[in-house]
Amino acid sequence: MxxxxxxxxxxxxxxxxxxxxxxxxxxxxxxxxxxxxxxxxxxxxxxxxxxxxxxxxxxxxxxxxxxxxxxxxxxxxxxxxxxxxxxxxxxxxxxxxxxxxxxxxxxxxxxxxxxxxxxxxxxxxxxxxxxxxxxxxxxxxxxxxxxxxxxxxxxxxxxxxxxxxxxxxxxxxxxxxxxxxxxxxxxxxxxxxxxxxxxxxxxxxxxxxxxxxxxxxxxxxxxxYWQLVTAPHEDDQETTVATVRSLLDRIVAEQTVADVPLGALLSGGIDSSAITAIGASAMAAEGLGTLATYSVDFAGGEDDFTADALHVSRDAPFVRAVVDHVGTKHQEVLVEPASLLSESGIALRARDYPGVGDLDVSLYLLFREVRRHLTVALSGEGADDAFGGYPWFASEAERPSGGFPWSAGVKDRNAVLSPQLRPHLDLHERLESRYREALGEVPHLDGESGVDRRMREVYYLQHTRFLPFLLDRKDRMSMANGLEVRVPYCDHRLVEYVWNVPWRLKRLGGREKGLLRAAVEDALPAEVVHRPKSGFPVGQSPEYLESVRTAVSDMIEDPGSPAMELLDADTLRAMVRNQDWVNGTFTPPPILPRALQLNEWLTAYDVQVVL
Missing domain, CATH: 3.60.20.10 (Aminohydrolase, N-terminal nucleophile (Ntn) domain)
Known part of the structure; x- marks a missing residue:
């Protein structure tokens, strides 16, 4: 890298x-x-x-x-x-x-x-x-x-x-x-x-x-030279499960090869835990020693944690279960909530444009600590996209949203835009156009209809719109620390195979990522195999939230803030007053730390807005 x-x-x-x-x-x-x-x-x-x-x-x-x-x-x-x-x-x-x-x-x-x-x-x-x-x-x-x-x-x-x-x-x-x-x-x-x-x-x-x-x-x-090719899935359930496991074994074994120290990022979820177990086994078979693993949490996270749509449980108990079961050399990285704001500029410069605020910064801080010990780390990124791990997969199967699934339910996207920007930019109209454009690209299977047709669309949107967003974030935050992060679930051979597996098999047992769970259940503790999807930790410290409110309030009142030419001051003030402005989803509340990044970006990069 x-x-x-x-x-x-x-x-x-x-x-x-x-x-x-x-x-x-x-x-x-x-x-x-x-x-x-x-x-x-x-x-x-x-x-x-x-x-x-x-x-x-x-x-x-x-x-x-x-x-x-x-x-x-x-x-x-x-x-x-x-x-x-x-x-x-x-x-x-x-x-x-x-x-x-x-x-x-x-x-x-x-x-x-x-x-x-x-x-x-x-x-x-x-x-x-x-x-x-x-x-x-x-x-x-x-x-x-x-x-x-x-x-x-x-x-x-x-x-x-x-x-x-x-x-x-x-x-x-x-x-x-x-x-x-x-x-x-x-x-x-x-x-x-x-x-x-x-x-x-x-x-x-x-x-x-x-x-x-x-x-x-x-x-x-x-x-x-490469694209997703749609074809009927001919394998039965047993063969499908075995093929997924065989592909994972081969891919992870290839990716544990390095001439420098290598470890794994471990959250205690099924994705990273499977990579950890398979990677540890592959390293042992090659006589490469004990796999090192790293997890992240916030200082005071046990007291501050509140469950939400994307964060249903804390990682720590499940991480410990995997470490004990697999036998890794583990270290927990604790992020101080105050650093989420103080290090925001570094995350911005890693991306070269505004990202997702504290979600970027916390990942950057994890990678910074891991880099002190490793040059290469294995990650579970991409499993949710291939196997259907996010909540919106099931929602779309039951009731299609008619838009990008991860942003369904956002009522007024334009509320955050300044009055002078709104005539030039209707976010609802632009997203609707992009959504229709994306649907036009989907390689449907002849005769496919109903739920299978819709889920083919959702998986295509996931691979071509949402996954690139995740990979971009992962690359910038890791490489800003000189850390190579490998993503076995994004190997094209695995993605090609799983692409054509029907929804009913991907959701074996009525569970998200049921196919993946079945493929790796022999390698992990039962509580980890059955743990529901829970996202990357977010900052929920009251002190951090208050510091963001203060910083945004200062930005609003500063006549030299370039972001306020693009943002609506009254909407931001309402968000500052709202105790629920951060909710762990990709809907408007997390806009506050992103608004701060927007302001710094326009200033530090001397960005010219051309409308």
Whole structure:
């Protein structure tokens, strides 16, 4: 896991822009604290910040490939992420005559490109984003993993394109300004409704998940190499359960391979607990020692905890049950509630745009502590999306909401908007348009109707709208600490299989994630197998809530607050007075800490609003 940046230009001599490319890459230093490198040629500059995970000694980047006959460079790559099946690919490529200088997965990408061309990306299993320059054809390839686990942003300009792992790298080129239009503001004021490829900023795009972009003398082309394929599910219940377990065993075993310390994030829920149990078993089988696990809670959380729609129970008792059952080396990370506000700016700069307030900050603080001990951590992210873990899955099966399920029931989205902004931005209208657009993409099964048809839609929305929101948050908060977080449930092989499993099997026993529970029940304590879904901890300390109220009140009264040109002061004042302004859901009450981030973003990034 690293940070990549680069610049392609059809007119400028980029050998004279080495320092610009280096400056772009250095904005990503937190993603790659171990090493840095720059490679330039007349038309291309590639920069890299390295987090050394695989072959730390020899895997420096940008990495070049040389021709077998004359020893000249034929390609160069800057790569972020992990190719989890690189060992198998290396063996296959060796059998085809390729020689390797390193044990890194980066070199496998270069060899695979030489062997299979741009189609090599279809053979990679993992999380990745890379920029590969083919010297012979003078072609730039920007590739991204199937589900978009690793980010890759780009902005085209008159004579070329700049790109990087985060928007800040593009801003450092001097060719891109932080501007946001009405569509970008929709992404700021709502959660998980971003259209694939959008990036909040007006002139910046993301390489789509499962796509590869090519830039050459003919222009720009986009190729989709992976997508969810709809087909009848032929396996019976027993085979389905066994297949899910077999896939998890294989994927987790691949992802426990690292040349640096590795552990797991453990919440005591079925998702992370299953990864912990399978990962511990895989490490023991390879003689890799005891798996280290980490959980998070808030200081005073036992006294302050109040159950809500997404948080039905505290994690601690279930974490302890898994630790005792599996036998991990465990540490609990306690977050001081006051730090949720004081560290908010760091979380903002990790994202480069406003996120979800204290939900971001608490995750950042967990990752910061874990990074003191580990370089790589396994996570249960993505299980709810694949297996149907959120409350809205069952709700949609019973009574479809007619919109994005996670934001159903929001009565007046526009209430928070300032009077001068409302004529330019109707959030209800924009979200309805985006929802219809998303439904038009769903690959339905011929003859599918009723609940099965609706649930196919819900799972598609989940994978293409909500999961990217989660993966974006996970990537920014982890990589801001130089921590690589791996997500086995987002492996495309598992997602492909579960996609076609009908709702009745996913909900075995009438339980959310019933299929997953059945697949791993032999590996975990019964109380964990049957624990209902409970979300990531949120700050509920009265002192923290009061500090947010005070900060928002100060922002409202400050005539220099740029956010107040976009926000309605009376609505915010009402939220400040309301004791229930934070409720653990994705509905308006959590807007207060997000409003503070919005204000800081507009100021710190000098964002220009273009309406």
């Amino acid at each position: 690293c940070g990549i940046a680069g610049w392609l230009d059809r007119e400028r001599d980029l050998t004279r822009e080495t320092e610009t490319v280096r400056r772009m890459a250095d904005t990503l230093a937190r993603r790659g604290p171990d090493d840095s490198g720059v490679w330039t040629a007349p038309r291309i500059g590639l920069g890299h910040r390295r987090l050394a995970v695989t072959d730390p000694e020899h895997g420096r980047q940008p990495m070049t490939a040389t021709g077998p006959d004359d020893g000249r460079d034929t390609a160069v790559v800057s790569f972020s992420g992990e190719i989890h099946n690189h060992r198998e690919l290396r063996a296959e490529l060796r059998a085809r005559g390729h020689r390797f200088r390193t044990a890194s997965d980066t070199e496998v990408i270069l060899a695979a490109h030489r062997e299979w061309g741009a189609e090599a990306i279809t053979r990679f299993a993992g999380m990745f984003a890379y920029a590969l320059w083919d010297i012979g054809t003078q072609t730039l390839h920007l590739g991204r993993d199937p589900l978009g686990i690793k980010p890759l942003y780009y902005a085209e300009h008159a004579t070329g394109v700049v790109f990087g792992s985060e928007p800040k790298a593009l801003f450092a080129s001097g060719l891109v300004r932080p501007e946001v239009d009405a569509e970008g503001l929709v992404d700021v004021f709502t959660v998980a409704a971003k259209r694939p490829g959008d990036a909040v900023y007006r002139t910046i795009r993301q390489v789509l998940p499962g796509h590869i972009l090519r830039f050459d003398h003919n222009g720009t082309t986009s190729h989709r």
